[in-house]
Amino acid sequence: MTAELVRGQNHPLPGSRLEIRVSVERPVIAGATLNDQDGRMREERWIAHPARPQLPGLEVSRQAAAEHRLAVDLDALPEDAHRLNVLLALPSGDGEPTRFGELAAPFVTLTGLDGEGIANCTLTGLDAESAVLAVELYRRQGAWKVRAVGQGYAGGLAAMLADQGLPHAQELAATINEAVAAGRARSVAVPPPRKDGERSREATVGGARGAADGGAGTAAPSDGRISYQHPNRASAPPPSPPSQTASSSAETGPGPVAGGPAAPSPTPASGSSGPSVPPPSPGKAAGPHVPVAGDANGWTMDERLYNQVWDMFEDLARTVAAYRSAVDFAESRMEQELDKVLSDPRTRVGPAADAARAEARTKQVRLVEQAREVLERDLGQLHAESDVVEPALPAAYARWDNPVWHGYRPPDQTPMAMRLGDLGLPESAGLRIPMLVRLPLERGLWIDSGGHGTGGSSGAGTAAGSVITSDELRRLAAETATAVAARLVAVHPPGDFTLHVIDPAGSASAALAPLIDSGVLPGPPAAGAAGVTTVLEQLTRRVDLVQMAVRSGAVDSLPPDLDTAEQLLVVHDFPHGFDDRAVTQLRYIADEGPSSGVHLMMVADREDAAAYGPVLSPLWRALLRITPVPDDHLADPWVGHHWTYEPPLVPHGSRVLTQVLSQVASARRP
Secondary structure, three states, rough: OOEEOOOOOEOOOOOEEEEEEEEEEEEEEEEEEOOOOEEEEEEEEEEEEEOOOEOEEEOOOOOOEEEEEEEEEEHOOOOOEEEEEEEEEOOOOOOOOOOOOHHHEEEEEEEEEOOOOOEEEEOOOOOOOOOEEEEEEEEEOOOEEEEEEEEEEHHHHHHHHOOOOOOOOHHHHHHHHHHHHHOOOOOOOOOOOOOOOOOOOOEEOOOOOOOOHOOOOOOOOOOOOOOOOOOOOOOOOOEEEEEEEEOOOOOOOOOOOOOOOOOOOOOOOOOOOOOOOOOOOOOOOOOOOOOOOOOOOOHHHHHHHHHHHHHHHHHEEEEHHHHHHHHHHHHHHOOOHHHHHHHHHHOOHHHHHHHHHHHHHHHHHHHHHHHHHHHHHHHHHHHHEEEEHHHHHHHHHHOOOOHHHHOOOOOHHHHHHOEEEEEOOOOHHOOOOOEEEEEEOOOEEEEOOOOOOOOOOOHHHHHHHHHHHHHHHHHHHHHHHHHHHHHHHHHOOOOEEEEEEOOOOOOOHHHHHHHHHHHOOOOOOOOHHHHHHEEEEEEEHHHHHHHHHHOOOOHHHHOOOOOOOOOEEEEEEEEEEEEEEEEHHHHHHHHOOOHHHHHEEEEEEEHHHHHHHHHHHHHHHHOOOEEOOOEEEEEEOOOOOEEEEEEEOOOOOOHHHHHHHHHHHHHHHH
């Protein structure tokens, strides 16, 4: 039975491996520090934070998120660490809450290997604090306990770290906030906290649930450090904060699955084509899970498929995290055992030393093999699920090569999301997760037409970009923009989405031909400085009018000639043709446009615009960067892996784009 703790109460921990789940109304930074017997953090390496998310026995997220899961193995912590503190801090940034008093009380729960709750607490009473020490795990007489703390700091993260004895607390706090800000330009959308029953499966830390649950769990390596479970559909959802009565909207952020899973509602999701039926109630699985398309929660099939894709994305992230963590632990333990042998002159050489070294290496190999077996089993489950989900996806979620596009008809309603590409990891063995963005777009897009972006650590994107010329890369970037714009038009009802294109030098005319020839683009692309000025003035006026009408509650008083459809501005060859005023208007559209139905997609090389310096930095951070070639620059909101993004290009030689746009244009003419 889960213990409900109030501030100051403690509870014994039954095991060493556990997961700490944090649920907050808006995205927060989660970290953890280690303290000695005197409650002091001895050095900077005793903290796990987004810029350095791993410590021995501890792993936190690289991202700010509304939901966090911290994986902990108490046996793997340093021997002189007697306390582990879980820290929460509000990220700095425009439009972000500056104190916890503006949010619903954060909720923290601890679960064991089997997913069963150990203890939870609600951090009430916070007001002006922007950082809080949520809970602490501490060692007493060889046993570990958890205590609810809830101590807030009005001075923020720096004050909290300084209170624990870190000498350079201000500098480290700045580093953490910079890492979070930089990560937002490459991070997928942070999902909102989920309510009870919103997921039909729940990822947890640790070992298998056993035969009673169908054997779908991930067996924890016998000496592994951290292992995430890939559970079956019968898993029980985690407890939710008592104070939360509704799922809050996520921060407007980057995202492949922007906004997270949709909560079931009494009415069908907008744009859903399936019948409105109650969500299925998860039942106990009698055997191994058999993948079924649409077995997630939701009121319509589109909503269920959307939530199922999100669940697959999270499962793959955590499965790979478990594998990498187990491999890291195996390497770390082998090094410790070898160091122990070498540190004693009596065992440094001779048969005993050779035997100790061989045994350490054998253990390392065995642990890695166990982790690989678990990874392959979980990947097999996800591959099987992908094989049944992909063919069942509606057009808005499907790749261009999916046969569903050949039977395309303009929709009557806007769907809840749209596919923006695919995501994969090096360990995922060809498995690709659809990258879905919620509609209407909550964030603009920046399609990188240069070979020098902010690519990921593994260099996959850099390598891909180096084998083609800069002209070819620009051509692919323009084709990617056309494919994305065409899909946005196609998934909206006729007349509900309007395109505007700025192409000052006419460099993208070949890529734009499908939009122009079909008549989907109302007029020719705006050219030259005069065209740039005209389009930006028109869209800026629209944003201003809509905002004034909404603020005054007089939406009916909008001018009759105002196009009330969603608007998309596609900018090619930036900054050619843009002066300082045009750049300011572009930033205004990027910041204020989405809430007024005006969205921005830029095809640009950041290095070409370097002359504008820091003026454009907020613009780059406000847009989600995608690439015309595979690149590993995106990160998930749970673990922060570098995901390889693959753009949604139309297959070479296919006429599907022309056919779809022709039907869109025909539906508009009447």
